[in-house]
Amino acid sequence: MTEDAQAAPADDQQPTYRRVLLKISGEALMGDAGYGLNPPTVQKIAEEVKSVHDMGVEICMVIGGGNIFRGLAGSAQGMERTTADYMGMLATVMNALAMQSALEGLGVFTRVISAIRMDEVAEPYIRRRAVRHLEKKRVVIFAAGTGNPYFTTDTAATLRANEMACEAIFKGTKVDGVYDKDPKKYSDAVRYDEVSYDEALAKRLGVMDASAIALARDNNKPIIVFSLDEPGGFKGILAGEGTYTKVTNKKG
Template identity: 55%
Template structure:
């Protein structure tokens, strides 16, 4: 599958993975409107360049703010709450995209027809082909799976060329560079290297699905206006995980 980071190769369809925490900026929890609008401008720019865009967004900005309230709950219930948090984030992003004149569709793995459309692969592929930004929410619809796993799964199902995972740093390091000044940064890694070195960029299930389907994953920093567009166009520093 071609990656937009491959020189001379243009991506046709990509999936961008955003963490829920990215949407709250410095607020500590919730959704920061200015930040969501920046991401919407950025995604709209990618779409205007001719690249079809899907998005998966996490729910940590909302769910972790409720941490005290969920103490003592079983994992299945807590994960269900987290999946619902991603729906709120997806709706906020879709609204911001609409304000940019960029049509978006929110597809949920948990049916909730009065709020958004239920996920169906054929529907997602059709919308992407029509030029809509498709936002996948509610994870996989099952507990015990992260939104990273949902992102890779949806990317494979919707025939994306590459997954772009936005983080707070400019790639994958051997340890957290914010606390380990001697951490090694990697430009390229194989899926097996990520798993063998237990690098925490994605959970093992997500990496295994990407490996089995030869889906490249590009890890980049979300800092600064236009970060997503730069990453998809192959500019700036990043780490590519591939075969």
């Protein structure tokens, strides 16, 4: 199959968004392993991405690196923070390459774009080139965060979503939305259908870090939190179905 053949969606279903950014944590790639990459889990996520790509949706991704190394945790153990953060950025490149391999194994043309130059394995970040990849229906995976220490991959995801003119940020998690408290610990936890950015910040609901939420709020970029463990969940939301929480400028 040629890259141009990807331009046509597989069915006539019209998705609710035409260009989105999917943010997942590095831990999402671990499966039950507890550390590193679990190939069946990476494959499962790649299949979810492909199902949305087949709808004609333009997709870019940001994947964390916490399954390999987390800069903040390294800093807490005495490592110099800047060095620890750069190590975490390199971990995201490894995850991005794994996801690229899985997607291309499914016939989805994919580009890894790194904020830290490493030309042998990834393209350097050039905004216009990245946009062109999306227009050509390639999945774009942004790696190495923003290229700067002290910024999380949540912030990098929001930044790239704005730069790519994405219509929404999808945050894949272990639960089907945002709750008032941890639903795995409290049986009476209540899920929000919709919540404002300010409420998410004030109540520290754990949607994303504060900088990422504020950046999304200032640019009116909706954040959709859903369960990555729900088969077909990503595609279902794009089809106007499923369970999720939408973080927007105002409720209702």
